[in-house]
Amino acid sequence: MRRLILILLFLQIALILTGCFDRKELEEQAYVISIGVDKTERDNIFRFTFEIANPEVGSSVSNVSTKEPAQEVVSVLGTDFLSATSTANTSVAKEITLDQVRVVIFSEKLARSKEFIHVIQSAPSTVDLKLNAQMVISKEKAEDFIRHNKPRLESRPHKYFQYMLDRARETGVIPDAPLVRFFQITEGDADLFIAPFASTAREPTDKYGAEDNYKAGEIDINGGNPTQFIGSAVFKEGQMIDTLTGEETRYTLMLDTTLPQQDILATYKDPLRPDFEISAKVQIDKAKVSIDYKKRGRSVIDVHVNAHLNVFAIPSTEDYMLDPRKRRILYASIEKQMYNKTTEMVKKSQEKYKAEPFYWSLHIRKEFLTIKDYEKADWSNKIFPNADVHLHIDVKSIEFGKTLRQSNIGKVRD
Amino acid sequence: MFPWQKQKTEAIEKRKARKISKNLKDNVKYIEEQYSYGLNYDFESRTIQGPSGRYHLFFYSTTVDTKQLSDHIVAPLLEMKKDIPVDRIVSVPNISPITNMGDVEKGLNDGSVIIFKQGIAEGFEVNLQDFKHRAVEKAENEKTVKGPKESFTESLPTNISMLRKKIPSKDLIAENISVGTRPAVPVTLIYERDLANEKVLENIKNRISSITVDNIRNIEILEQFIEERPRSLFPTLLYTERPDNVSNFVSEGYIAIMMDNSSSCLIAPITIWSFFHSPEDRYLRWAFANFSRLIRALAYFITLFVSATYVAVTNYHSQLIPIDLLLAIASSRERVPLPIIFEVLLMEIAFELIREAGVRIPSPLGPTIGIVGALILGQAAVEANIVSPIVVIIVALSGLSSFAAANYSINHTLRISRFIFIVAASFYGLLSLLGAILLWAAYVVSISSFGVSYFSPATPSTKSSHDTFFRMILKKERWRPGFINPKDWDKK
Structure with a gap:
């Protein structure tokens, strides 16, 4: 009994003496x-x-700054x-x-x-x-x-x-x-x-x-x-x-499903007055990527991207807000502009880099049962560079910020 | 038994058994000698020579109601011409015949008047007690905003009368057990006959009657004699001064222990949750009561762990601190000479000093404490680079939170445990802090109060009114606490 107490006592001392080894003030x-x-x-x-x-x-706010x-x-x-x-x-x-x-x-x-x-x-x-x-x-x-x-x-x-x-x-x-x-x-x-x-x-x-x-x-x-x-x-x-x-x-991140982006500020060409630009805050939903893997021949990659725009500035003072016809033009034009830039980026990665920075390999992994099969199929060297990439860019909504109508330049300059 | 003890006990027994003599002179001589008549200035020995015979009265002038004495005893004795028994002459509600000197002494000590008559080997004890006590006042230590305000006072009859007013029922029993020898004083158990568990009641009675000590004068001392683990940090009896709280407990099946000269009472058996509940939790509406519980629960965690966590995190886990806070702490500590653990202990002890001094200080000097505490220990210590400002905040926070505890006993438990955790945290950081918490929790779960697990109904789980962490809407409460096994579980 006494021995047990002694052992416990020594254990305690050990605890106390070694206690501070990792301590850093x-x-x-x-x-x-x-x-x-x-x-x-x-x-x-x-x-x-x-x-x-x-x-x-x-x-410290109150202390005298050093x-x-x-x-x-x-x-x-x-x-x-x-x-x-x-x-x-x-x-x-x-x-x-x-x-x-x-x-x-x-x-x-x-x-x-x-x-x-x-x-x-x-x-x-x-x-x-x-x-x-x-x-x-x-x-x-x-x-x-x-x-x-x-x-x-x-x-x-x-x-x-x-x-x-x-x-x-x-x-x-x-x-x-x-x-x-x-x-x-x-x-x-x-x-x-x-x-x-x-x-x-x-x-x-x-x-x-x-x-x-x-x-x-x-x-x-x-x-x-x-x-x-x-x-x-x-x-x-x-x-x-x-x-x-x-x-x-920015276009790379748009296609990546793992990286969130919140509010992008971007400018687009004004479709009716190409010498002017339209600036907007763009909110992009998480992209949807689906890959149709074909063992022989070209695989097909479908990418769906939905965008919501909040237009801040229309320096050309074109009336997109009240005129539905012009608004349709605007929608189509922005979709096209985004499509072109994104396609360029995809093409660059397919042809120049022979690999993609969008982390799309995550979406093909599920097509294979074993890691060995996946490695054999070789996403970066065989599948991706030869794949058909179909981009579907959809501008879901455009808002026009706080203004309800454009100022009428004709009247102002009168 | 030691020989001298035996002698003493024998002498006492002999004295107690002495019969009252027919000869009035003998009796008077014996009592006057026993009570040091003449030396005891308030001990009165009066002879009354009435038409019907010769009477003798003994009483303490300081403990009897003198007006009743002269109106209802002295006057009838002087006027009565027929020789009839004393209990038919005096017009008081409470008169009983006694035959031996032991009873005479007991009666005198309790503040009664003793009447002897020449030629009769019998005396009479007339109960005219008039002990002085405080009036019923507002509760000082367990304040509530909503709910009854009265609190117990130092008179047992007054206290029981308050309880009888709250539970007017023939099932409310006030049972006396005497404790001690010099003199033996009664301990009163209050319980509902048709609710309180027999085993628990038996347990409490056994513990009280097995106390061997010369005297116990109040409930605070009694608590320490009957609790299971006197050295434990955790109280196993609830100490309360609110009659409404006691009646709530008694009507759930708990047992209240009361004594004269105590302005509080004890509730047994008790679980840890009762210390964290306030009677106001039931008086307030459901949402308000639970919000107040939530705040209190937060306060317990803060008071137990905030200083310890600070010590652990700053010493061992600085990567856990957001960098802005980290740099702020580091810069304020650059000129502080003490290691963090001593800095925190210093301030914690300083706070305990303020608290202790605040309790003992005479009230005219009270405001001084505030000035000394706040200015010197807070601001000046920081400006003199003795401690860093964040430690002042942390210690003030944990000190303040410790007073959110609903009960004074558990307040001590929390404050002492806090020091254990701070020291534990300084060994290996969160690792040793968690170890200490684990051991502490294991110990608390192992405690029991009069056979009832300290953590029930959380563990072991039993039927109850679900009033453990948060309470339900009162209408939906169905069961009495099952862990004390009342005779009737169903409230409805």
Whole structure:
């Protein structure tokens, strides 16, 4: 009996003494908000850039604001996320934690190289790094991207990324690309993965590309933060192969049944006055994809997309609201415009990429009894590139916002 | 038995058995000696020489109604010319003959008047008690907005009269059992004869009669003598000061235990749910009562777990905190010298100090507590970087919530358990916190109160009025609580 009590007592002591091994006080940790990864001259050695948030900035309304900067950027060489973290800790006093990483930025150069798959492989095994962090591809070096990104209105860096990515995702010009989706698609080995494309280097092009026919860096913005999030990087088998413009990204997302988009702002040609444009908020229902798989010959893919428009601006002052005939023209014209753009995108993926970024392999998997059969049928190389894709785009409704009738230009100019 | 104890008991027995003598002088001498007449200033010994004979009265002037004494005893004795028995002379409702000195002593101690007559080996005890007590006042500790306001007072007859008014029935029994020896005082069990379970009643009676202690003066002490696990954190008797609450319980088949000199009573057997219910839950309309229960349930969880969860999450699971909150906590903690666990314990203890001081402080000084508590411990501690503001919020929240408990006894349980959970959370975070909760819950389920499981009717599940978590519409309540096995289960 006495022995039992003694053993229990010792067990308790063990509990108390070992109790604090995993304990970390909050203020003793440095929270990394974003990680940048760059290629170096040497193979399989990368430059990791950590952007660490300063908790004291913008945390309290009443406290006197400190003169410290909102973030600290440290960049070190390393082979994987964890070893780089410990190297960076030689200059950062607090323990660097990757718990709160929101964005992992890879440079385009690294993404296009064969080493990319090696560095990203260490992400899932890094315990701290959460796989719902967003993957972003930067046009320039990731380190430069992080150093140049200077949000003016958000005093904390994570806020900028959070708002920026959320907003851009809603408008559909960049895709939702958590790290876990990269692994899902790459290991599925049937589809293309697209990740947001961003840049802090402004190289405005002369052309006016409506509101979203741009890639990152091309938009002519004066003032503000140089960072632009638009367009996407296309990955095939874990390696970047191309970039899409914002518009192409939007049509890609429209056909994808796994990614929701909420309110897209888009402009369309005015059918009656082709020199004017109509801008509208478009709500797109989840696409319906059905694949008629034929073992021999071309499979048929039917895609149904329903759209609801809320027209904001009709600069041509054509009266679409009250005139049913004109309205029918408008419906037909918008459907046609959407159809053409989408078809272009599908054609591009069939002919140029020989694989699709719409995650349609999900819809053919059910045709096969075993994984072996599915792999043998070879969706990405055999079925999709030769398939007949029928797009059915249907504009279900058009609303005209708050105005009930157009102002009569003739009378105004009278 | 020890020899000295034996001697003592024998002497007491001998004294008690002494017969009243025919000789009035002997009796007077004996009683005056026993009651230190002359030294005890309020002990009166009066001889009355009436036409019909010689009488002697003994009483405490402080415990009898002197007006009734002179009108209904002294005056008739002085006037009566015929020699008839005393019980036919005095005109009081309550008079009984006694033959031995033990009864005389008992009567005197209870505040009665004792009458002896020359030549008769018999005395008379006339009950003219007039003990002073507080008037019936408003309930102080169990307040309700809607419902009766009166509360028990320190007089047993007054308290029972309040209950009889609420349950006017011949089945309402008020049974006395005496407890203690110096002196033996009665404990009154109140129950409905046709409802209360015999076994439970027997159990309570046995526990009361097996108490061996010189005296028990009130119900608060008695509670600690009859409960099953005196060291347990959980009370197994419900302590209430509201007669309406008691009558509700008694008419469900529970048993109330009362004593003189207590302004409250005990209800047995009890389950944990009764501590969380307030009588107002039945007085309020269905939706309002359940809303109030929901708020209270929330308060219990907050008071038990909010500080512990804060300690666990900030120390071990910082990835669970939204980053804005995380950075806010980290920045406010940057200048705080203490680890989170000590910071939280410090503030919790400070809050307990305020509470303890608030109970003991003389009421003219009361407002000081508010100023000291709110300003010094709240604002100044934050400004001096002793604690971070979020800890002040959390501790205030958990402290405030602990007072939403409907019963004072369970309030202590919750507050002490909170410390257990905080310490547990500091070992391994949520893992050890969950372990502690598991052990705690297992312990609570294992308790029983007078043979009734502490968690019934939730587990083990029995028929009941479904008044456990939320209550039903009163019309739809059909069964009395089955876990106390009343003689009649059906309410309708």
